[in-house]
Amino acid sequence: MTTQPALSPSPTPSGVDALASTDSPSSTDAPSSTDAAAARSRELAASIAQDPTRHRMLTGDRPTGDLHIGHYLSSLRSRVALQDAGVDSFVLIADYQVITDRDSVGRLQDHTFSLLADYLAAGVDPRRSTIFTHSAVPALNQLMLPFLSLVTQAELLRNPTVKDELAASRRPLSGLLLTYPVHQAADILFCQADVVPVGRDQLPHLEQTRVIARRFNARYADGAALFPEPSALLNDQQLILGTDGRKMSKTRGNVIRLAATEYETAALLRKARTDSESTITYEPERRPEVANLLTIAAGFTGETPEALAAAVGSGGGALKALVIEAVNEGLRAHRERRRELVADRAQLVEILHEGNARANAVAEATLAEVRRAMSMDY
Incomplete structure (x- = not known):
């Protein structure tokens, strides 16, 4: 089945057979192209x-x-x-x-x-x-x-x-x-x-x-x-940042795998970076590590990061406990189904x-x- 494009094709520029620069993707980083x-x-x-x-x-x-x-x-x-x-x-x-x-x-x-x-x-x-x-x-x-x-x-x-x-x-x-x-x-x-x-x-x-x-x-x-x-x-x-505050990457070992056990997930999240402030607030620019943990919890609970921050109140340990529960509960059905699938190659x-x-x-x-x-x- 051939689907139709959502948008009409862009006009073909002149000189396309010569690979004209007018339709080159070289300018895709420009704001106009992104817009x-x-x-x-x-x-x-x-x-x-x-x-x-x-x-x-x-x-x-x-x-x-x-x-x-x-x-x-x-x-x-x-x-x-x-x-x-x-x-x-x-x-x-x-x-x-x-x-x-x-x-x-x-x-x-x-x-x-x-x-x-x-x-x-x-x-x-x-x-x-x-x-x-x-x-x-x-x-x-x-x-x-x-x-x-x-x-x-x-x-x-x-x-x-x-x-x-x-x-x-x-x-x-x-x-x-x-x-x-x-x-x-x-x-x-x-x-x-x-x-x-x-x-x-x-x-x-x-x-x-x-x-x-x-x-x-x-x-x-x-x-x-x-x-x-x-x-x-x-x-x-x-x-989503990794547990070390950098971009999450399989090669850096800073990820929480979907295949991880609940114990492994908890251990990794307890080591996640936060900051020295005790009050928990959602400020992505100023407090990226704390905001990242709140974003993860929000993704699994459906609550907003701001609401979760208010619920925690203060304490990095309390924040991490919230995130551990959110991730493990949110992935419980996925992990159970995954184990069944992996067992049947x-x-x-x-x-x-x-x-x-x-x-x-x-x-x-x-x-x-x-x-x-x-x-x-x-």
Whole structure:
């Protein structure tokens, strides 16, 4: 099924066949571009509310380790809500992208099935959502070849992920990481998704996808919208910090895994950073660590951070006790369901096989359309 984009495609700039700079994503950090993305997001949200069945979502994660409460609060629950509303949902386990920045796949199979178990425990329904892996969908990956012809090396090097890796890494930039934005475009466009839930930091990636869709339509499809230009569905959930006050990251060991026991969760939260003031207040700018704990508790209880701060009154220990109870109680059903799923690997394998089969059918149909548009349907 091909869904229609929530917004009309942007006008095709002149000179698109020469990869003209007028539609380059290089300016996506500009306020005007961010504002435009925010406006599209609002329009998309309104369209979904009116008729969710008109839309298709692509979302997913790299299987590099267990998911944590940051994932749960910022993305998992919103994905399930969109699925339950009736949005056609594709959920990608991006196994090929594990090797963009590392030399070994590590415990890839374990991480893949751990990710799948968390998806299912959170409420992703394999009867309504297509859950699949990169490596099992060859036609998706083949789309990278024509898409690579639509971008320049300079554009790829301007991508924030690539720039950050070049600046921070001591290792050579791999070809897979350099072309990561194009692979991501293939992820989104293979199923002709028009909804991509992301944070604002991911807007440059999505803008590259929009550019690729626009250029393909202009160059090979005579201007017809073979590919929709997807829109970001912006997630304004406040960033969840790790227990050390820095960004929550699996590699830093400062996360609370969804798979953690109640005891492990309590031990980690008792070590979480606060500050020297005894009165508990919600002031994200001035007291980020305290605000972070209140935000976590609010995410699991449904109360506002301000109300929780007033309920605690004073004392870092009392605040942490509140957060421990909120997290453990909020994840109790998820963890119980997760344990059942992990214990039945055969069921997980079957679910993934079924999702991969559905994704393959969609990808092969899209590739056939692409080959026809490019006069390669021999």
